Amino acid sequence: MYQIFISLIVASTLWLVSCQTNQNHLSEKEFTQRYKDSLMQREPDANYEIQEDLKIKVSEGKHDMTIYLDNAYRAYTLQPDSLASIFSDYLNSSISSLTKTELINKNSIVPVIKPFKYIEDVKSLDHGNTSLDSLIYYEPYNDELIIVYAEDTELNIRYLQKHIIDSLNIGLDTLRDFAFNNLRKILPDVEIINSGGKFGILAGGVYEASLILSKTMWNKENFSIDGDIVIAMPTRDMVYVTGSKNKQEINKLKSLALKDFENENYQVSPFLFRYNGSAFERFRD
Known part of the structure; x- marks a missing residue:
């Protein structure tokens, strides 16, 4: 048995979407049931068991997996009016995980x-x-x-x-x-956006935070800042950069990091981090 820790979002048919429109917010139990119903409609030959709220065991042939919907439910609670687009975006991901073999590229x-x-x-x-x-x-x-x-x-x-x-x-x-x-x-070209004392990084909208692992990116040639490089990465796709001596922007980043961390999905950290020349460490001023 393998277990999938993916931020799976509930998927369904247009009927399920229309049932949700203008109705009360789904509870965790209702959300899990809708998700199970969605999978059953797309993959009727599999066996499904709701083990508890936001947790479904799925078996198909030789493949077993457990789907955890915690991140999915959080995404829904953050944007309950976007259920239709959430369904559309993640249904294929769910089905692919169900039918995938152990072979890895x-x-x-x-x-x-x-x-x-x-x-x-x-x-x-x-x-x-x-x-x-x-x-x-x-x-x-x-x-x-x-x-x-x-x-x-x-x-x-x-x-x-x-x-x-x-x-x-x-x-x-x-x-x-x-x-x-x-x-x-696999990433597109990294785009660095200068916003007067603060920079933003764009690289496809999924792996921006992973760019902290770059050994060549974090230098004064790319970021004309005052002091050491300090970043905020509240979510996986949001990275902001400023200088350690720019107190005004540092304070703005602190507030922005906390706000985005609390209100967006795929959270990374509410804190700021300073580049020490080889890696980022928690920034404390």
């Missing part, structure tokens, strides 16, 4: 930045029934952040366990560089 493995809390969330979702290595592999990045590894496909992002990484004959000591090189090949 090693050249599609990319690094993903997560908060340390993500590990506790993974453990709690499994209720401590499985060893962490069997659930997901991670590396500490600093005191606040970790790196997990995922296979990026056209339809979804699948987070990997250690035994899968081991089977690919990629040394753990070279995994970070290997995955980041893969990422740079």
Whole structure:
């Protein structure tokens, strides 16, 4: 049995979408049932079992998986009026995860930045029934952040366990560089936007936070700032940059990071980080 820790969003047919329009906010129980109904309509040959709110066990042929809908439900609560577009965007991802085999394209493995809390969330979702290595592999990045590894496909992002990484004959000591090189090949050109003392980074809208792993990007040639490079990355696709001596922009970034972290999905951190010449560490002024 393999378990998928993907930010799966509920998917359904137009009938399910129309039923939700202008009605009361879905509870976790209702949300889970709608998700199960959606999958059953698209993949009727699979077996589905709601184990608890926001947790569904799915079996099809030799494949078993557990779908956790915590991030999905959060996305819905943040934008309840966008349920139709959420359904449309993520249905294929869900079905792809259900029918996927264990075969991994090693050249599609990319690094993903997560908060340390993500590990506790993974453990709690499994209720401590499985060893962490069997659930997901991670590396500490600093005191606040970790790196997990995922296979990026056209339809979804699948987070990997250690035994899968081991089977690919990629040394753990070279995994970070290997995955980041893969990422740079699939990302569009990185765009740096100057906004008068603060910069924004655009790189496709999914992996911006992973750019902290770059060994060549973080310098004064790319960012004309006052002091050391300081960044905020409240979510996976939001990265802001300013200088450590620019107190006005630092204060703005603190507020912006907290606001976006609390109100957006795919959270990374509400804190700021300073570049020390080789990595980012928690910024404390």
